[in-house]
Amino acid sequence: MDIGVFLSIFISAVFINNVILSRFLGLCSFIAISKETKPAFAMSMAVMFVITMSAIITWLIYRFLLIPFNMTYLRTISFILVIAAFVQFVEMVVRKTAPHLYKLFGIYLPLITVNCAVLGIAVLNSDMFMSDTTPVLASFFYSVFQAICAGIGYMLAMLLMSAIRERLELCNVPKALRDFPLGFIIAAIMSLSFLGFNGFKF
Amino acid sequence: MAKTNNLFLEFWKGIIKENPTFVLALGLCPTLAVSISVANAVGMGVAATFVLLGSNIMIALLKNFIPDKVRIPCYIVVIATFVTIAELSMKAYSPALNRALGIYVPLIVVNCMVLGRAEAFASKNNVVASILDALGMGVGFTVALILISAIRELLGAGKIAGFVVTKNFAPAAMIAMPSGALLVIGLLLGYFNYLKEKN
Numbered sequence: 001m002d003i004g005v006f007l008s009i010f011i012s013a014v015f016i017n018n019v020i021l022s023r024f025l026g027l028c029s030f031i032a033i034s035k036e037t038k039p040a041f042a043m044s045m046a047v048m049f050v051i052t053m054s055a056i057i058t059w060l061i062y063r064f065l066l067i068p069f070n071m072t073y074l075r076t077i078s079f080i081l082v083i084a085a086f087v088q089f090v091e092m093v094v095r096k097t098a099p100h101l102y103k104l105f106g107i108y109l110p111l112i113t114v115n116c117a118v119l120g121i122a123v124l125n126s127d128m129f130m131s132d133t134t135p136v137l138a139s140f141f142y143s144v145f146q147a148i149c150a151g152i153g154y155m156l157a158m159l160l161m162s163a164i165r166e167r168l169e170l171c172n173v174p175k176a177l178r179d180f181p182l183g184f185i186i187a188a189i190m191s192l193s194f195l196g197f198n199g200f201k202f
Numbered sequence: 203m204a205k206t207n208n209l210f211l212e213f214w215k216g217i218i219k220e221n222p223t224f225v226l227a228l229g230l231c232p233t234l235a236v237s238i239s240v241a242n243a244v245g246m247g248v249a250a251t252f253v254l255l256g257s258n259i260m261i262a263l264l265k266n267f268i269p270d271k272v273r274i275p276c277y278i279v280v281i282a283t284f285v286t287i288a289e290l291s292m293k294a295y296s297p298a299l300n301r302a303l304g305i306y307v308p309l310i311v312v313n314c315m316v317l318g319r320a321e322a323f324a325s326k327n328n329v330v331a332s333i334l335d336a337l338g339m340g341v342g343f344t345v346a347l348i349l350i351s352a353i354r355e356l357l358g359a360g361k362i363a364g365f366v367v368t369k370n371f372a373p374a375a376m377i378a379m380p381s382g383a384l385l386v387i388g389l390l391l392g393y394f395n396y397l398k399e400k401n
Contacts, residue, residue: 022380024234028314031230073290076308077282084275113274116231116312123305176396184388191381 006145013149015197019117020157021190026117030158031183040162041155048151050090050112051121054083055147058122059140062130079122087113121150160190212331216338222315223346224394229315232306233347234383240363243351244344245299246306249288251340253310254319256284258336261324268325277320278311285311315343353386354378 019025026047033043058079066072091109095102112118125143164186173182222228229250236246260280261268268276289307292300300307310316319339324332355361358378360368376382 021384024231024380024383025309027231027234028228073286076286076289076311077279080278080282080311081275084278113312116309119312120305120309123308127305174392176399177392178395181388181392181395184384184391188381188384188388191379191384192376195379195381 005142009142009146010149011197013146014153014156015194018153018157018191018194019121019150020154021187021194023120024116025120026115026154029111029115030154030161030187031180034158034161034183035165037159037162037166040158044151044155044158046109047112047115047117047154048148050083050087050109050115051118051151051154052144052147053090054079054086054118054122055125055143057082057086059125059130059143062126063136063139067130075123075126080119083118083122084113117150117154121147157190161186209331209334212334213338216335216340216342217345218342220339221342221346222339223343223350224391228318229313229343230387232309232313233343233350234380234387235306236303237347237351237354237383237386238358238378239355239361240348240351242299242302243347245292245296246303247340247344247347249292249303249307250310250313250316250343251337252288253281253284254316254340254343255333255336256287257281257316257320258324258332259329260284261320262327262329262332265325273325274317274321277317277325281316281320282311315339350383350386350390353390354382358382 013019017023020027020030029043029047034040061078061082062072062075066074066078087109094109125146128146129139129142161183165183168182168186177185216222219225223230223233232246232250236242257277257280261277264276264280285308288310289300292303292307319335323335327335352362354377355363356367357374358376360366360371360373374382377386
């Protein structure tokens with residue numbers, strides 16, 4: 001493990017390969033929930049938490065269950081089941097123990113099961129870091145760190161987008177472009193500006 | 203006669219009236235990510251149609267056995283099974299395509315289109331109708347993918363389905379990049395909205 005790898009994971013996951021703007025993961029929630037800043041922030045927090053936790057869980061399953069028993073072909077099915085069960089569990093716990101928190105982002109939790117970003121990062125982690133060549137401990141930290149950075153990237157894109165759309169509420173937009181189409185066009189321009197980070201190399 | 207007509211409508215609605223991409227706006231992540239070339243688009247469309255068909259048939263058959271409370275996890279298991287089949291076959295028979303599509307093949311599992319059809323259609327209808335619904339939605343998805351990727355390939359690389367179309371024209375690299383995908387789908391959605399309003 002060295003610090004340079006962490007730095008390049010950070011730059012890559014937050015800016016260059018931003019989950020939403022360049023990998024298109026979690027696009028549905030990005031377009032649907034980015035109309036106002038507050039729900040956008042709550043959704044990003046929920047996604048960040050779930051991505052990180054599911055990265056830890058899927059790492060454990062892949063490393064200690066699927067690789068030793070030579071069952072890596074069960075990756076998709078086991079990951080999605082674990083993520084769905086985990087999200088359900090978190091929803092129940094939050095509803096019982098923290099009603100205030102539940103009100104803030106509880107309604108978004110069920111949506112996260114089918115958020116491509118969560119499964120996408122888990123699959124990406126297993127492709128990038130979980131080969132036999134990477135040391136066990138390093139692969140764990142890289143995976144979790146990449147998940148956290150992807151969450152930060154998701155939040156960054158969400159907050160920028162919601163701020164732009166709040167201002168657009170006051171503008172006179174052609175009727176055919178309202179809502180979805182304009183959301184995509186704004187995202188295209190944002191994605192173009194994120195391309196500027198592409199030259200960064202470590 | 204009336205019955206065949208109804209079944210045909212079941213198929214046809216997925217292509218135009220309820221097109222999963224342009225009208226329902228479902229399953230957009232893979233649509234944008236793989237639409238760089240027409241070849242990728244066709245591969246993704248076929249894989250998604252296969253998963254849709256398999257899961258719709260299984261769920262239509264099993265709908266009376268699945269308890270209502272745990273139906274979503276059950277649907278996900280069925281869908282994930284077919285995605286794994288598609289993934290392994292693609293790895294075996296067309297490794298180049300599998301490399302081009304990358305993580306977006308396992309991600310068919312979380313494609314809202316597949317789960318959406320299972321929940322909205324296959325769990326309420328018989329097998330024949332579900333098969334036609336799956337085929338219609340699959341074809342609609344593939345057609346939309348081909349449309350987007352043809353535009354992007356033509357403007358971004360000056361080719362259509364791998365054949366060079368224009369020689370004296372510098373391709374706009376931006377269209378081939380992620381931002382181009384977002385721009386093309388935004389403008390297409392806007393155009394279809396405009397057509398809908400005009401009618």
